[in-house]
Amino acid sequence: MTRRVPDRSKDTIDSAVHRSMVDTEKINRAIERVARGDDDFIDDAIGKLKDLQFPAFKHKILEHVRNKTQDQDIIGLFEGLDGYIAFKDAYHIRKIIEENGTKYKQQYQISDETRKRPNFARQKIRGGGIKEREVANKSEERKDYPEIPPTTQSNYICDKCGKEFQNQHDLVNHKRFEGD
Incomplete structure (x- = not known):
């Protein structure tokens, strides 16, 4: 028959002195x-x-x-x-x-003035929009969506009740709740 030794690690608090490895x-x-x-x-x-x-x-x-x-x-x-x-x-x-x-x-650092009145305008890099910088053929034009800056916030709207959501995950949860 083996005898169990009680765990005393929870009964005491130990500490050890150590020296820093760097000066x-x-x-x-x-x-x-x-x-x-x-x-x-x-x-x-x-x-x-x-x-x-x-x-x-x-x-x-x-x-x-x-x-x-x-x-x-x-x-x-x-x-x-x-x-x-x-x-x-x-x-x-x-x-x-x-x-x-x-x-x-x-x-x-950001100045107090900038913090009070932030400038949300996109800075132009090398002039012009995305089309001028990245398009291979200048006559090519997409009409399916306008040029939107990446910082623009998307709104997801429920088809059933018209409520707006900031992200797609919240909209999906809402639709599940609504029974869509």
Whole structure:
């Protein structure tokens, strides 16, 4: 006959001390330099990526940078990168690093004025509409539907009661409820 040992894992709370795998002070010091707008520091750090084969993950970038410099702030800057992203090129890394800089955050943020009065007009890219940019034959013209921007909201209307729905799924559920 086997005797069961009671499960005591629910009766106690355990904890374990662990040390960080990276030097957080070094990373914070590097991020603060970026946040202050130290463009020379960013340029110097990105310059260390010369001759690195892309796409590259964080561990390859760190290995490459450690071979190029002993500057702990630059190494800390790259230690702060996400380890799960395959970085496409040095420009991709620069953009991610610059996201922590106040100067760049303000440049890419929406102003209060735009937030109060948004402009919903589509910006023209390379001039003209879709027809001018993408049609193979200029005389070709579709008459079955007008040119509609992709941001236009579709309304789905019930044939039975005339009620409007914002998506097709809601309309199907409504029709089931109505007994269609």
